[in-house]
Amino acid sequence: MREVAVLGIGQTPIEEHWEKSLRVLAGEAALAALQDAGISRVDGVFVGNMMAGSANHQQQLGAYIADWAGLRYANALHVETACSSGSAAFRAGVMAVASGVLDVVLVVGVEKMSDSPGDEITAELATAADADWESAYGVSFVALNALIMRRYMHEYGWQHEHFALFSINSHQNALHNPYARFHSPLSLQEYLKAPMVTPPINLMDASPMGDGAAAAVLVPVEHLHRFPPKPKVRVVASTAATDTIAVASRRDPLWLSAAERSARQAYAQAGVGPNDIDVFELHDAFTIMSALSLEACGFAERGQGPRLALEGEIQIGGRIPICTRGGLKARGHPVGATGMYQIVEVVQQLRGEAGETQVEGAKIGMTQNIGGSGSNIITHIFRVD
Amino acid sequence: MREVAVLGIGQTPIEEHWEKSLRVLAGEAALAALQDAGISRVDGVFVGNMMAGSANHQQQLGAYIADWAGLRYANALHVETACSSGSAAFRAGVMAVASGVLDVVLVVGVEKMSDSPGDEITAELATAADADWESAYGVSFVALNALIMRRYMHEYGWQHEHFALFSINSHQNALHNPYARFHSPLSLQEYLKAPMVTPPINLMDASPMGDGAAAAVLVPVEHLHRFPPKPKVRVVASTAATDTIAVASRRDPLWLSAAERSARQAYAQAGVGPNDIDVFELHDAFTIMSALSLEACGFAERGQGPRLALEGEIQIGGRIPICTRGGLKARGHPVGATGMYQIVEVVQQLRGEAGETQVEGAKIGMTQNIGGSGSNIITHIFRVD
Numbered sequence: 001m002r003e004v005a006v007l008g009i010g011q012t013p014i015e016e017h018w019e020k021s022l023r024v025l026a027g028e029a030a031l032a033a034l035q036d037a038g039i040s041r042v043d044g045v046f047v048g049n050m051m052a053g054s055a056n057h058q059q060q061l062g063a064y065i066a067d068w069a070g071l072r073y074a075n076a077l078h079v080e081t082a083c084s085s086g087s088a089a090f091r092a093g094v095m096a097v098a099s100g101v102l103d104v105v106l107v108v109g110v111e112k113m114s115d116s117p118g119d120e121i122t123a124e125l126a127t128a129a130d131a132d133w134e135s136a137y138g139v140s141f142v143a144l145n146a147l148i149m150r151r152y153m154h155e156y157g158w159q160h161e162h163f164a165l166f167s168i169n170s171h172q173n174a175l176h177n178p179y180a181r182f183h184s185p186l187s188l189q190e191y192l193k194a195p196m197v198t199p200p201i202n203l204m205d206a207s208p209m210g211d212g213a214a215a216a217v218l219v220p221v222e223h224l225h226r227f228p229p230k231p232k233v234r235v236v237a238s239t240a241a242t243d244t245i246a247v248a249s250r251r252d253p254l255w256l257s258a259a260e261r262s263a264r265q266a267y268a269q270a271g272v273g274p275n276d277i278d279v280f281e282l283h284d285a286f287t288i289m290s291a292l293s294l295e296a297c298g299f300a301e302r303g304q305g306p307r308l309a310l311e312g313e314i315q316i317g318g319r320i321p322i323c324t325r326g327g328l329k330a331r332g333h334p335v336g337a338t339g340m341y342q343i344v345e346v347v348q349q350l351r352g353e354a355g356e357t358q359v360e361g362a363k364i365g366m367t368q369n370i371g372g373s374g375s376n377i378i379t380h381i382f383r384v385d
Numbered sequence: 386m387r388e389v390a391v392l393g394i395g396q397t398p399i400e401e402h403w404e405k406s407l408r409v410l411a412g413e414a415a416l417a418a419l420q421d422a423g424i425s426r427v428d429g430v431f432v433g434n435m436m437a438g439s440a441n442h443q444q445q446l447g448a449y450i451a452d453w454a455g456l457r458y459a460n461a462l463h464v465e466t467a468c469s470s471g472s473a474a475f476r477a478g479v480m481a482v483a484s485g486v487l488d489v490v491l492v493v494g495v496e497k498m499s500d501s502p503g504d505e506i507t508a509e510l511a512t513a514a515d516a517d518w519e520s521a522y523g524v525s526f527v528a529l530n531a532l533i534m535r536r537y538m539h540e541y542g543w544q545h546e547h548f549a550l551f552s553i554n555s556h557q558n559a560l561h562n563p564y565a566r567f568h569s570p571l572s573l574q575e576y577l578k579a580p581m582v583t584p585p586i587n588l589m590d591a592s593p594m595g596d597g598a599a600a601a602v603l604v605p606v607e608h609l610h611r612f613p614p615k616p617k618v619r620v621v622a623s624t625a626a627t628d629t630i631a632v633a634s635r636r637d638p639l640w641l642s643a644a645e646r647s648a649r650q651a652y653a654q655a656g657v658g659p660n661d662i663d664v665f666e667l668h669d670a671f672t673i674m675s676a677l678s679l680e681a682c683g684f685a686e687r688g689q690g691p692r693l694a695l696e697g698e699i700q701i702g703g704r705i706p707i708c709t710r711g712g713l714k715a716r717g718h719p720v721g722a723t724g725m726y727q728i729v730e731v732v733q734q735l736r737g738e739a740g741e742t743q744v745e746g747a748k749i750g751m752t753q754n755i756g757g758s759g760s761n762i763i764t765h766i767f768r769v770d
Contacts, residue, residue, distance in 0.1 A: 001484050050444060059513055060512070061465075092480075096480050130449070132406065240461070242461045244457060245449045
């Protein structure tokens with residue numbers, strides 16, 4: 001198996017891009033990544049997206065984006081695993097390069113949610129849950145997370161205010177990320193008095209929708225000498241695991257089994273442990289998911305995720321800095337693009353390009369992207385020499 | 386790169402399965418393939434599907450089907466390339482096994498179209514075309530193919546009746562396939578007087594929709610000794626290529642560039658040429674596509690595809706038997722499942738399990754699956770020892 005490196009990265013700002021279509025957004029991120037890599041041709045275009053078929057009336061995103069980006073004739077496909085579609089496409093790209101089937105692969109994560117009216121997008125997001133056993137009963141995606149958070153608070157004795165620092169940290173870091181959706185600090189007071197969405201999740205526990213695209217170029221490490229010199233960011237682990245799609249079918253709905261499995265396998269592949277991770281871009285779609293992801297990946301004891309935030313360990317300079325570019329909460333969560341934003345951001349950190357939110361001396365970074373309510377979880381570890 | 390073999394196959398009949406949900410259909414094909422392979426565990430579940438997000442209100446088909454089929458925790462993802470989604474998922478599975486990332490991969494192609502009302506499914510099928518430059522102007526997917534067929538007839542001097550034998554051959558072969566949607570022979574008279582859909586495409590030029598699922602189990606050839614003995618069907622070529630998504634952007638709309646590219650690469654990978662192919666499952670979504678696919682793959686001169694049919698060369702016993710189990714026209718075309726049906730059928734031929742439509746002594750078989758109006762084309766070649 002060939003070792004794989006990230007040669008280039010690109011992204012668009014996340015906002016309501018009323019003036020740009022899905023293909024324009026994807027094309028901008030793709031061309032930025034190609035330019036960063038210093039190349040103009042690729043063998044494959046792998047696209048992560050969740051909802052374009054319904055929200056944008058467009059499927060076939062592989063050929064669609066390859067064509068638009070001037071990469072006609074390339075191998076191209078579209079990968080979907082709900083909210084983890086971005087890193088699922090990345091992982092498929094890693095396998096294509098590792099196998100030797102393709103040499104240069106462009107991975108693009110893209111989602112354009114603004115085109116879909118509010119009630120429709122809620123129904124479209126609910127297709128990440130079980131259509132027969134969850135969505136059919138009217139439970140939305142937020143409601144599923146609210147049920148998990150309520151039970152977690154009851155079981156481990158946390159109050160709503162104890163989750164505040166997850167969102168405050170994300171907003172603080174996004175101040176310095178020009179691609180982030182929000183550039184406003186969040187105070188505890190604002191967090192506490194935010195409008196309720198589905199108790200106990202209020203507006204400041206939930207990540208915002210948005211339109212955006214992020215991209216990366218993958219090549220075999222053994223070919224790096226053929227390309228313009230760049231910091232050598234290697235993909236040292238790529239893992240995925242699933243759990244039941246319906247939350248109610250799980251033995252313990254407060255434990256992300258798939259996150260634990262994919263993280264354990266990732267640590268084994270990379271030959272590292274949680275203590276070796278310098279920066280961790282986790283999936284803070286809701287504050288409860290930050291806590292559960294930290295626990296499942298071995299950074300906190302079961303039920304103790306919020307403690308890490310309360311002790312200041314998730315900030316830049318803390319034991320395990322998370323959401324260093326704003327996370328889903330403040331950078332924004334264009335669903336199928338999110339995994340690629342996480343990867344782009346970790347590469348920025350490992351290259352020392354993260355500006356005011358640079359984690360000093362970061363050498364090993366991890367991303368974890370959660371599809372559904374923990375049903376398809378994908379973990380990557382990157383290392384710079 | 387590890388060589389990959391097909392260890393097991395499974396399929397459901399294609400019909401309007403009102404009493405079975407998407408997951409039940411996929412599960413039946415998956416379990417049939419596992420049983421045929423003689424195994425009960427896999428490392429990965431790769432799902433090909435085009436329209437479940439809109440037609441069945443369900444995304445996340447990887448985790449969804451893994452969970453239902455008793456394969457919880459497996460790596461799982463959903464691949465989409467419109468009508469070639471099935472073989473795109475298969476190709477992703479081949480890369481996963483070839484790379485050494487996964488050892489045993491189940492690939493399932495599934496589509497359940499009956500749940501979507503007629504007008505909606507037409508719009509959903511049109512998401513395979515260009516939303517901005519084709520569908521937005523009201524051109525349906527059939528209409529795009531009709532434009533191509535009309536021009537082809539004008540350019541090369543063919544009449545509508547010259548395409549009849551493609552459909553007649555498919556219906557004849559489907560008589561002996563218990564999984565096919567239709568079991569009725571088609572006469573030239575019936576073909577000629579069939580109701581018009583979009584001139585010059587009539588109902589007997591077009592493949593029918595349907596619900597169905599087909600599946601295969603992939604393992605590395607070097608592990609075959611660990612499993613119950615089976616005819617050794619190796620994947621000797623797996624290639625893909627794209628073209629512009631909008632037909633009007635092509636230099637020559639009557640030439641499937643992506644089919645030519647992927648076929649050429651496939652011949653090179655397998656070390657064979659068109660004359661070595663014993664059986665060819667091509668993508669007869671419309672009769673015109675049969676002609677174009679035969680030409681692009683080197684079985685006929687440019688503009689001469691219909692001649693092969695008129696000379697009887699596409700039948701069992703002819704020079705290049707196609708659609709030997711009924712093809713899209715008579716076996717049925719559950720869009721995202723079709724590529725996997727083609728693969729399952731070629732494996733049946735190479736194992737000598739094709740009953741009354743067995744191609745005697747078939748050793749090398751090819752499948753070609755077309756996504757969109759020729760915009761994403763995937764070719765596989767299989768060989769039995």
